[in-house]
Amino acid sequence: MSATTTPPELTEPAGSSWTNTVTAPRRGGDRWFGLASHGAGVAVVALVTLVGVFLVSQAIPALSKNEANFLTSREWSVGGDNPRFGIMELLWTTTTASIIAMAIAVPIGVCVALFITEYAPQWLRRPAATLVDLLAAVPSIVYGLWGLIIFRPVVRPLEDWLSTRLGWLPLFAPTGITGGTIMFIGVVLAIMILPIVTAISREVFAQTPTTHKEGALALGATRWEMIRTAVLPFGKPGVISAAMLALGRALGETIAVTFIVSTLAAGSDWTWSMLSGGETFASRIANNAAEFDSPQKTGAFIAAGLVLFILTFVVNAVARVVIERRKAFTE
Amino acid sequence: MANRLKVEDVNIYYGAFKAVEGVTLTFEPRSVTAFIGPSGCGKSTVLRTLNRMHEVIPGGRVEGSITLAGQDLYAAEVDPVAVRRTVGMVFQRPNPFPTMTIFDNVVAGLRLNGLRNKSELADAAERSLRGANLWNEVKDRLNKPGAGLSGGQQQRLCIARAIAVEPHVLLMDEPCSALDPISTQAIEDLIEELKTDYMIVIVTHNLQQAARVSDQTAFFNLAATGQPGKLVEVGPTPRIFEHPVHESTEAYVSGRFG
Ligand SMILES: Nc1ncnc2c1ncn2[C@@H]1O[C@H](COP(=O)(O)OP(=O)(O)OP(=O)(O)O)[C@@H](O)[C@H]1O
Numbered sequence: 001m002s003a004t005t006t007p008p009e010l011t012e013p014a015g016s017s018w019t020n021t022v023t024a025p026r027r028g029g030d031r032w033f034g035l036a037s038h039g040a041g042v043a044v045v046a047l048v049t050l051v052g053v054f055l056v057s058q059a060i061p062a063l064s065k066n067e068a069n070f071l072t073s074r075e076w077s078v079g080g081d082n083p084r085f086g087i088m089e090l091l092w093t094t095t096t097a098s099i100i101a102m103a104i105a106v107p108i109g110v111c112v113a114l115f116i117t118e119y120a121p122q123w124l125r126r127p128a129a130t131l132v133d134l135l136a137a138v139p140s141i142v143y144g145l146w147g148l149i150i151f152r153p154v155v156r157p158l159e160d161w162l163s164t165r166l167g168w169l170p171l172f173a174p175t176g177i178t179g180g181t182i183m184f185i186g187v188v189l190a191i192m193i194l195p196i197v198t199a200i201s202r203e204v205f206a207q208t209p210t211t212h213k214e215g216a217l218a219l220g221a222t223r224w225e226m227i228r229t230a231v232l233p234f235g236k237p238g239v240i241s242a243a244m245l246a247l248g249r250a251l252g253e254t255i256a257v258t259f260i261v262s263t264l265a266a267g268s269d270w271t272w273s274m275l276s277g278g279e280t281f282a283s284r285i286a287n288n289a290a291e292f293d294s295p296q297k298t299g300a301f302i303a304a305g306l307v308l309f310i311l312t313f314v315v316n317a318v319a320r321v322v323i324e325r326r327k328a329f330t331e
Numbered sequence: 332m333a334n335r336l337k338v339e340d341v342n343i344y345y346g347a348f349k350a351v352e353g354v355t356l357t358f359e360p361r362s363v364t365a366f367i368g369p370s371g372c373g374k375s376t377v378l379r380t381l382n383r384m385h386e387v388i389p390g391g392r393v394e395g396s397i398t399l400a401g402q403d404l405y406a407a408e409v410d411p412v413a414v415r416r417t418v419g420m421v422f423q424r425p426n427p428f429p430t431m432t433i434f435d436n437v438v439a440g441l442r443l444n445g446l447r448n449k450s451e452l453a454d455a456a457e458r459s460l461r462g463a464n465l466w467n468e469v470k471d472r473l474n475k476p477g478a479g480l481s482g483g484q485q486q487r488l489c490i491a492r493a494i495a496v497e498p499h500v501l502l503m504d505e506p507c508s509a510l511d512p513i514s515t516q517a518i519e520d521l522i523e524e525l526k527t528d529y530m531i532v533i534v535t536h537n538l539q540q541a542a543r544v545s546d547q548t549a550f551f552n553l554a555a556t557g558q559p560g561k562l563v564e565v566g567p568t569p570r571i572f573e574h575p576v577h578e579s580t581e582a583y584v585s586g587r588f589g
Pocket residue numbers: 345348350368369370371372373374375376377388557560
């Protein structure tokens with residue numbers, strides 16, 4: 001590089017206003033906000049870690065005395081000197097009922113959201129959106145109770161039909177249990193999570209950039225083709241997030257499930273059937289709150305709670321990975 | 332000629348607002364028409380009525396007649412989807428589908444038409460990308476996201492996407508306004524080549540560009556804000572630039588207002 005003379009207008013005298021500005025201390029607001037947000041972040045992580053450590057420390061003594069295999073056993077007697085307990089049945093019931101709930105609620109929620117954002121007449125869209133948002137804010141137990149009452153007579157014949165037609169499949173094997181089947185739990189959970197799935201999906205679909213939608217339409221896409229090429233790909237990460245949020249609720253839903261479940265008698269045969277009864281993690285813990293009278297018993301329930309904790313964690317991690325994989329394409 | 336696009340006495344509305352009034356204009360096949368005029372005079376609005384994209388906007392409404400090769404595009408039995416397959420469009424801001432690869436972007440329209448054959452799709456993709464002067468730049472990364480291209484490349488990708496379905500007419504709304512001079516040059520060259528096959532209508536704020544690429548120029552203006560825009564004057568490009576009839580055209584093309 002040849003030596004160049006600095007243009008005169010760039011050499012400002014020392015102490016000029018520009019120099020003052022760049023060397024001045026950062027504004028107070030920036031500092032305080034920075035400190036506050038750092039503090040909050042650290043506090044949250046610390047709190048979660050503390051809770052985890054506390055739960056594990058409570059669970060370990062009970063687990064070490066457990067004489068059955070915690071993961072594969074279906075027994076649940078947590079008192080006395082020879083406790084035998086395992087989560088097999090809880091895990092099966094919880095995941096199966098939640099999967100049924102998702103399989104029902106996510107497609108319906110997405111369809112309703114698409115209807116509101118893309119198909120409904122213009123004058124209806126805003127009120128419908130407000131209504132859905134309001135419905136999503138209502139505590140889900142309300143829908144749970146409603147579903148409990150309205151859908152029992154609907155689900156019953158469906159269960160009969162499934163067990164007579166598809167009873168040869170282990171999933172639909174008849175069990176003689178009526179009422180609180182895993183399937184019915186799934187249906188009620190679906191009703192409970194439907195509003196939140198719908199509300200979040202509607203929100204993301206409504207944000208699809210007009211340029212994407214017009215790009216598809218200008219290529220000669222029909223409305224449905226436009227939805228497939230522009231709206232759904234854009235909304236996919238959002239729908240996955242909504243589904244995961246809903247799954248989290250379904251996995252942990254307690255009161256409604258506690259009302260419904262048919263507890264299986266101890267020692268009953270294992271079945272893969274969705275038409276069987278069974279308890280979920282949350283309902284087992286809630287149903288037996290009266291038993292939390294010794295550290296050993298409490299520890300056993302806490303251990304079950306930890307599994308639920310890990311389950312939701314894994315589900316969310318998987319969802320993150322799915323969303324991240326799409327990211328390369330959306331930026 | 333039979334394949335003319337004819338606009339006769341067209342009024343265009345956004346709800347109750349009349350945005351454009353009394354436009355009458357004819358486009359010849361294998362020619363380029365440029366729309367020029369100050370901002371807000373309704374160039375984009377008129378352009379979007381030519382492929383029935385205007386009615387996508389809530390409240391959008393068109394009066395008058397627009398015919399392509401004698402067929403009224405707004406007749407009751409005409410499907411807007413079919414119109415848009417015949418009259419392609421390139422937007423001001425490049426809008427490749429972000430979740431699709433370069434290849435999928437180019438063949439998106441063909442897939443919508445039901446073409447599934449792999450080798451036919453590959454041929455069409457290559458042909459369109461070559462047509463859009465993009466093939467050499469992307470042939471090694473057809474499976475990468477279209478959003479990963481530069482702005483100019485994205486715009487040419489959008490042109491490739493539009494010509495892949497072999498429309499009769501190609502509409503371009505300020506296709507170069509977000510691009511650097513080199514990419515602009517590439518697109519102007521492209522317009523020159525595409526002209527041999529397509530009828531092209533381009534909106535531009537760049538008067539030199541209009542003078543360079545177009546055969547016919549239409550000057551739009553509006554009397555005052557809130558008033559509908561009007562077509563002031565249309566004619567062969569050299570005449571509009573050198574011997575405009577109207578005073579406002581003269582003022583606009585000589586850069587004295589606008
Ligand atoms: N979506 C819309 N809703 C209501 N009015 C609109 C809409 N789009 C455009 N208009 C109005 O229609 C008139 C013409 O707009 P148009 O976009 O066609 O102008 P233009 O000539 O393309 O301007 P520019 O050169 O800035 O792109 C303007 O008054 C504008 O405000």
